[in-house]
Amino acid sequence: MTSKAKNIFINSSLIFLSFIFGFLGIELFLRQIDTNQMKIMQKNSQDSGSYRLKPNYKYSKSFRDFDVTIQTNSAGMNWREVSLKKPDGIKRIAFIGDSFTFGCWADSIENTFVGIVDKNLSKNKYEVLNFGVGGYGFDDYELILKEKVSQYSPDIVVLTSFNGNDFRDTFFGINKYKIKNGTLVWKKRYDGLPENYHPNLKKSIKLSLQKLKLYGLLSTYLKKQKTELKSTEFKVNSDFYSFSYWSQTPFPKEAQQAVDLSLTHLKNIREFCSKNNIKLVIVSIPYSQQVYAKSYTGDSYRIDYPQTFVQNFADQYKIAYYSLLEPIRQKWYNNPQVDYYVPYDSHFNTKGHQLVGSLITKYLKSLGL
Numbered sequence: 001m002t003s004k005a006k007n008i009f010i011n012s013s014l015i016f017l018s019f020i021f022g023f024l025g026i027e028l029f030l031r032q033i034d035t036n037q038m039k040i041m042q043k044n045s046q047d048s049g050s051y052r053l054k055p056n057y058k059y060s061k062s063f064r065d066f067d068v069t070i071q072t073n074s075a076g077m078n079w080r081e082v083s084l085k086k087p088d089g090i091k092r093i094a095f096i097g098d099s100f101t102f103g104c105w106a107d108s109i110e111n112t113f114v115g116i117v118d119k120n121l122s123k124n125k126y127e128v129l130n131f132g133v134g135g136y137g138f139d140d141y142e143l144i145l146k147e148k149v150s151q152y153s154p155d156i157v158v159l160t161s162f163n164g165n166d167f168r169d170t171f172f173g174i175n176k177y178k179i180k181n182g183t184l185v186w187k188k189r190y191d192g193l194p195e196n197y198h199p200n201l202k203k204s205i206k207l208s209l210q211k212l213k214l215y216g217l218l219s220t221y222l223k224k225q226k227t228e229l230k231s232t233e234f235k236v237n238s239d240f241y242s243f244s245y246w247s248q249t250p251f252p253k254e255a256q257q258a259v260d261l262s263l264t265h266l267k268n269i270r271e272f273c274s275k276n277n278i279k280l281v282i283v284s285i286p287y288s289q290q291v292y293a294k295s296y297t298g299d300s301y302r303i304d305y306p307q308t309f310v311q312n313f314a315d316q317y318k319i320a321y322y323s324l325l326e327p328i329r330q331k332w333y334n335n336p337q338v339d340y341y342v343p344y345d346s347h348f349n350t351k352g353h354q355l356v357g358s359l360i361t362k363y364l365k366s367l368g369l
Contacts, residue, residue, distance in 0.1 A: 092127050244289055
């Protein structure tokens with residue numbers, strides 16, 4: 001190797017090493033200053049699986065151009081303080097669900113859709129409770145209903161099912177997460193799925209990059225430079241973790257297994273409610289692609305999947321069932337300038353929570369409340 005070639009090699013190596021160490025330095029710095037991450041999860045004290053919210057936990061953050069404040073009560077609910085004993089002459093309505101029910105990303109407890117229902121029902125007749133926990137599936141709903149919600153003697157349980165991932169979360173079981181520093185971490189993301197569902201090299205690299213703080217920072221910045229597409233042709237994603245996976249036709253075998261397992265837990269919930277004289281109401285929450293899709297059906301999809309399976313179950317057992325898909329679609333198509341979801345996030349914004357809260361209130365009143 002000539003002297004010139006050696007110099008080029010050494011300089012190139014130094015540049016490469018400087019880039020690597022610079023990248024690692026930035027990543028470590030971002031991890032050090034990321035002190036405002038929501039670390040709200042804790043182990044279920046009953047050692048029966050799943051997890052719970054930390055009690056008396058407060059979290060505030062400026063999130064995508066608006067402020068968010070979360071405050072759990074002494075019982076570990078994203079809600080105001082409530083007594084275990086039900087007040088005389090009052091009917092209790094308990095909401096169970098995932099992060100939507102929990103209230104992501106409403107700016108306050110009062111402006112979650114459960115908070116809106118609470119505002120719009122008579123305080124002389126009803127008391128609303130919120131047991132929503134992010135990341136829950138139907139198995140988690142069953143467990144928290146039996147272990148915690150039932151202690152509050154609810155008269156009505158409103159189970160809110162999210163079409164995007166509740167079936168997936170149930171498929172992976174009640175111990176799918178481990179808790180690390182108050183946050184949820186997947187144990188095995190594709191455990192139990194055939195090899196064709198496992199990520200290829202490109203997907204594996206992307207999943208690894210997504211764990212980096214620098215990736216998240218750059219990704220958020222780039223997304224803010226784009227305009228979210230609305231009213232588009234529905235596109236199915238074959239990834240088991242994708243929301244649109246659950247709306248494809250023909251319906252995959254693994255998806256049907258997840259649905260069957262979810263309906264088994266729903267059946268257990270129905271039987272528990274019936275045994276304890278609790279009225280069960282099921283509300284189906286759509287993901288944004290379902291709302292913004294131009295048409296209901298196509299060659300490879302139906303946007304009434306997967307919620308139609310829950311609706312059929314509810315019809316079979318005469319359970320009160322309400323799908324939010326059509327009401328939200330109609331509201332948005334009448335005024336497409338108003339967004340109801342946080343851009344590039346699966347959750348409702350405050351306006352979405354307000355709309356959904358008013359729709360659920362109207363439905364509950366139609367049941368005689």
